[in-house]
Amino acid sequence: MRLVFGLVLIAGLGMAGFAVKMAMDYVGTYEAALAAERQKTNETIATTPIYVAKRPLADGEMVTEDDVILARYPTNILPEGYFDEARPVAEDGAAPRLVLRAIEQHEPLLTVKLSEPGGDAGLVSRLNPGERAFAIKVDVASGVSGFLRPGDMVDIYWTGRPQGRDGGLPDGEVTRLIESTVRLIAIDQMANTETREVAIARTVTVAATPLQVAALAQAQSTGRMSLSLVGLEDGAAVTGPIEVDERDLLGIGEPTQTALAPAPQQPRKQQCTIRTRRGGDVIETPIPCTN
Helix, strand or coil, rough: HHHHHHHHHHHHHHHHHHHHHHHHHHHHHHHHHHHHHHHHHHHHHHHEEEEEEECCCCCCECCCHEEEEEEEHHHHHHHCCCCCCCCCCCCCCCCCCCCCCCCCCCCCHHHHCCCEEEEEEHHHCCCCCCCCCEEEEEECCCCCHHHHCCCEEEEEEEEEEHHHHHHCCCCCCCEEEEEEEEEEEEEEECCCCCCCCCCEEEEEEEEEHHHHHHHHHHHHHHHHEEEEECCCCCCCCCCCCCCEEEHHHCCCCCHHHHCCCCCCCCCCCEEEEEEEEECCCEEEEEEEECC
């Protein structure tokens, strides 16, 4: 019995040792394969540090230092126009870049989505704080024969017939300067200030305050609007009212009282006389009137 027990014990220890060895070999083989796969992956996927957005960027925003971060991107799928050593953020004192298209968080910054330093991002970037864009319908006459360019300054005139029951209003049409030195920001759908092409515009877009927009909208719906180009050296706004009606145009003044009605007659002074007959003659002698 002791011999049988010893043989069983020896056999069990041998099988346990064999199982442990098999498990260790399996784990070792798995770890080796995993390490080899990791090394293969690292050697296959090379990365390059490029600039990506730290937060969502909207159209017209300026790109600042707080908006970008360097991140590693797979080299084999780098997008065209990425920024690596060439930073998208302007240096101190340089004009900033503006966002031309919306950029999501962690999206690579590309040249097609950012303007050149000092460039603009369309009408939104050309409006100063408090300004709004307003479109005015024009033609070959009211649009200065197609010589308007984005960035020009214009005076805006309104021609129409005043509506109201005020007796002091002129009877005919009136032309009045309603806005002076208003800045043009687009001609039709063109906002490029570098163009030199001459074209007859159908609409011009101006930058104006909300109050000016209300005045221009009222003028456009009640009469005709014309533009007058302001010279480069004449940037001062016109002060004081400028208005011309038909009488001013023809040099006709206000009608005088004589033309409207005859002058009132002066009352005649009463005179009393006494008549005296001398022969065939009758002599009238003035005397003071008693009544």
